[in-house]
Amino acid sequence: MTTENSNLAGLDQRTIRIEKLKKLENMGINxxxxxxxxxxxxxxxxxxxxxxxxxxxxxxxxxxxxxxxxIRNSGMFMDLYDDTGKIQIFSSLENLPxxxxxxxxxxxxxxxxxxxxxxxxxxxxxxSVATKHLDVLAKSLQVLPEKFHGLQDQDTKYRQRYLDMMxxxxxxxxxxxxxxxISAIREFLNGxxxxxxxxxxxxxxxxxxxxxxxxxxxxxxxxxxxxxxAPELYLKRLxxxxxPAVYEIGRNFRNEGMDTRHNPEFTMMELYWxxxxxxxxxxxxxxxxxxxxxxxxxxxxxxxDGKTFELGGHWPRRSMLDLVKEETGIDxxxxxxxxxxxxxxxxxxxxxxxxxxxxxVVSTVFEEKCEHxxxxxxxxxxxxKDISPLTKEHRANKRLVERFEPFINTWEVGNAYSxxxxxxxxxxxxxxxxxxxxAGDDEANMMDEDFVTALEHGMPPTGGLGMGIDRIVMILTGxxxxxxxxxxxxxxxx
RNA sequence: GAGUGUGUAGCUCAGCUGGUAGAGCAUCUGACUUUUAAUCAGAGGGCCCUGGGUUCGAGUCCCAGCACGCUCACCA
Numbered sequence: 305m306t307t308e309n310s311n312l313a314g315l316d317q318r319t320i321r322i323e324k325l326k327k328l329e330n331m332g333i334n335x336x337x338x339x340x341x342x343x344x345x346x347x348x349x350x351x352x353x354x355x356x357x358x359x360x361x362x363x364x365x366x367x368x369x370x371x372x373x374x375i376r377n378s379g380m381f382m383d384l385y386d387d388t389g390k391i392q393i394f395s396s397l398e399n400l401p402x403x404x405x406x407x408x409x410x411x412x413x414x415x416x417x418x419x420x421x422x423x424x425x426x427x428x429x430x431x432s433v434a435t436k437h438l439d440v441l442a443k444s445l446q447v448l449p450e451k452f453h454g455l456q457d458q459d460t461k462y463r464q465r466y467l468d469m470m471x472x473x474x475x476x477x478x479x480x481x482x483x484x485x486i487s488a489i490r491e492f493l494n495g496x497x498x499x500x501x502x503x504x505x506x507x508x509x510x511x512x513x514x515x516x517x518x519x520x521x522x523x524x525x526x527x528x529x530x531x532x533x534a535p536e537l538y539l540k541r542l543x544x545x546x547x548p549a550v551y552e553i554g555r556n557f558r559n560e561g562m563d564t565r566h567n568p569e570f571t572m573m574e575l576y577w578x579x580x581x582x583x584x585x586x587x588x589x590x591x592x593x594x595x596x597x598x599x600x601x602x603x604x605x606x607x608x609d610g611k612t613f614e615l616g617g618h619w620p621r622r623s624m625l626d627l628v629k630e631e632t633g634i635d636x637x638x639x640x641x642x643x644x645x646x647x648x649x650x651x652x653x654x655x656x657x658x659x660x661x662x663x664x665v666v667s668t669v670f671e672e673k674c675e676h677x678x679x680x681x682x683x684x685x686x687x688x689k690d691i692s693p694l695t696k697e698h699r700a701n702k703r704l705v706e707r708f709e710p711f712i713n714t715w716e717v718g719n720a721y722s723x724x725x726x727x728x729x730x731x732x733x734x735x736x737x738x739x740x741x742x743a744g745d746d747e748a749n750m751m752d753e754d755f756v757t758a759l760e761h762g763m764p765p766t767g768g769l770g771m772g773i774d775r776i777v778m779i780l781t782g783x784x785x786x787x788x789x790x791x792x793x794x795x796x797x798x
Numbered sequence: 799g800a801g802u803g804u805g806u807a808g809c810u811c812a813g814c815u816g817g818u819a820g821a822g823c824a825u826c827u828g829a830c831u832u833u834u835a836a837u838c839a840g841a842g843g844g845c846c847c848u849g850g851g852u853u854c855g856a857g858u859c860c861c862a863g864c865a866c867g868c869u870c871a872c873c874a
Contacts, residue, residue: 314842317808317825376833383834390834397831413824430834450809450823452835457809459866471809515873560873561799570874709874716874747873772874785867798865 321445324410328440331406335443340418342369347388353423353431361424361434368393368433369418369441371470372411374451379408381432384419393419394432407438414444462793475788478781481600482789485777486553488599489573492592498549498575503538505531505555511755512536512694514747515558518568531557535574536694536768537755540723543576544763551575553773564785565715568794571773576723580767582706585720586683589710589769590619593681597780608782611679613712619681621708627674627684628666636666637703662703663688678711693733693749695721712779720769727759 312320328335344352344366356362368391370384382393395408411417418439425431449455454471461468461475468475490500508527510517512534520529535552542550553573562568577584597604597615604616629635632652639645645665649656654672656665666688678684685708686698695705706722724730734756737749777789787793 312826314826316843320825374834374836376836377831378829380831381833381836392834394833426833428833447808447824452823453810455809456811457805457866459805460809462866513874556874558873561871563870563873564868566873572874719874770874775874796865 317447318445321412321443324412325443325445328407328410328443331403333407333440335440337439337441340367340369340439340441342367342386342418344368345388346370346384346386346391349391349423349433350389350431353425356423356425356431358425358429359427362422364423365420365436366423366433367418367420370416371444372413372415372417373448375411375413379411382411384417391419392426392430392432393421393435394424394426395435395438400435404435404438407440408435411438411440412444414446414448415440416442416444462787463795463798465791478777478783478788479791481781482777484600485596485780486571486773488596489553489592489771489773491599492595493549493551493575496549498551498577499547501539501542501547501550501552502554503532503535503542503552505557507532509752509754510750511752512749513556513558514749516560516747518557518559533558534572534770536770537752539574539576540763540766540768541755541758543578543766544758544761548578549576562794564787565775565778567774567786567790570786570790573771573773574768576766576768578764578766581722581765582685582708582720582767585767585769586619586621586685586708586710588767589683589718589720589771590615590617590681592771593776596776600780606779608713608779609784611713613679613681613779615681615712619683619710621683621685623686624666624670624674624684624688625686625704628670631673631677632669634669636662636669661688661690663690663692667691675711675716676714678714680711680713682711683708684711690736692721693737694724694730696724696726697729712775715775715779716772717775717779718769718771720767723763723766723768725759725763725765727756730759731756 312323315323325335349366349368368384370386370391372382373385374383380395384391384393397405418441419433419435420437421433421435423431424434449467449471455461455467469479494500506520506529508529510530510533513536515533517530517533520531521527522529533556535554539550539552551573553571555569556572557569559568560566593615594604597606604614606613606615625637634648634652636645636648639648639662642660642662645662646656646658646660649665649669652669652673654669656668686701686704687707689697689703689705692705692707695707698704698706708720709716710718724733734749734751738751741748741750774786774789777783778786781789783789
């Protein structure tokens with residue numbers, strides 16, 4: 305058997321690797337074996353032999369495994385990486401049997417191997433495993449991106465995320481933190497006695513938010529279905545059924561634009577808690593974010609894009625009308641009619657439809673004039689009633705509802721209410737939505753008779769809260785694009 | 799959807815006013831039992847995103863398309 309690779313000259317790198325794979329097979333080696341049991345990770349090995357002196361050699365035989373990320377001195381040194389770090393493999397030509405030398409010559413960067421050998425520390429101080437036996441665990445047929453500059457191409461990073469993860473440690477770190485943040489949220493809510501539930505993703509009727517949907521079709525029922533834009537109306541049915549505290553963490557789908565803060569499918573946490581109102585929800589929102597921040601960062605002081613956010617303590621709570629007044633000098637509360645409000649918006653150079661309602665004007669002016677200044681964290685509270693069809697009327701102001709949106713870094717990171725529980729009121733508001741839809745607003749809610757019927761059976765006073773998980777993860781991980789916190793973001797077909 | 803930028807070797811990038819394509823890493827060969835972005839010498843490797851056009855001649859200029867980034871619009 306030859307270890308000579310000169311016959312490979314000029315071939316492309318994948319072909320070369322396939323030829324090497326054939327040579328391994330000809331040597332009776334299965335390059336994709338069923339099992340290998342390493343007894344140390346990089347971290348565990350380094351911890352156990354932390355005190356081993358330079359040039360000290362042990363007789364301790366260990367088995368380690370990982371991906372080859374560097375080969376130096378014609379194979380004498382290899383850097384093996386597992387998820388905990390690096391292990392240097394030392395293969396001395398003097399002590400290595402010919403059969404092992406033959407395997408060594410057929411290894412490439414990117415191959416996953418297992419090494420059986422003895423533990424030593426080199427004179428340069430690098431803890432190493434001195435090879436006795438090499439196992440090929442997976443021959444890699446593809447070339448890894450360059451080690452120094454890494455993988456830069458955004459397209460490849462998103463489409464071949466595994467490469468991004470192998471090469472860029474921050475990518476893996478962010479995805480791990482995402483998982484930890486979601487675990488922390490579950491842990492916190494479960495600790496309060498919440499029940500995690502699952503509700504349908506295929507919805508026959510659109511509801512729970514204002515957004516354009518994805519439409520799909522069920523063949524057997526011969527029926528169009530919507531991918532949910534929000535789980536709200538189903539979660540409320542569970543409250544009506546008697547569950548006192550429920551939450552769901554899952555994907556919502558909205559058929560709208562994509563940018564650094566929007567992905568067509570995104571992860572939302574929604575919860576409902578009986579005998580609570582939106583004030584309680586504000587306390588709860590703060591606590592959830594603070595708990596998650598402490599879990600993954602150990603602090604509630606968060607650095608993001610050169611800015612610092614203090615997420616600890618109570619966040620300011622400011623009414624939308626106050627913020628608009630502060631910013632524009634106009635007190636929209638003083639306007640009795642829609643026309644007056646529209647007139648005022650025009651003076652501010654904020655475009656609104658000629659027939660816009662008072663509430664739509666207020667929220668549009670808020671979005672145009674205030675939102676981009678809200679570094680937060682801050683709760684914007686008490687929204688206009690006519691833009692909030694599922695929210696209970698404000699106990700002190702009939703034109704408003706008990707609703708809030710938390711903002712961090714000018715981003716809306718959630719939405720919460722004292723939930724509307726009056727079925728007759730709910731029916732009227734949904735009828736308004738239906739009218740808006742008929743008038744061409746394809747983001748308006750549809751009439752959900754079954755939901756209103758459920759409400760008619762009686763729903764206790766309830767606080768509800770939605771949290772945009774992706775954006776919270778962005779803030780806590782310092783990610784500038786939502787695509788960096790989603791392992792496989794939506795991409796155009798290539 | 800609009801504007802704008804990018805697309806060249808497996809990867810990261812050069813390529814000026816148009817003249818037959820370059821580097822580093824990776825690959826192959828050799829040297830070196832030494833290292834840690836190992837080093838040294840040599841070699842191979844290109845549908846220059848796609849399709850049109852201008853030109854004697856296009857990676858380069860023009861038009862269209864595709865993909866991605868950024869900004870804006872819609873939205874969470």
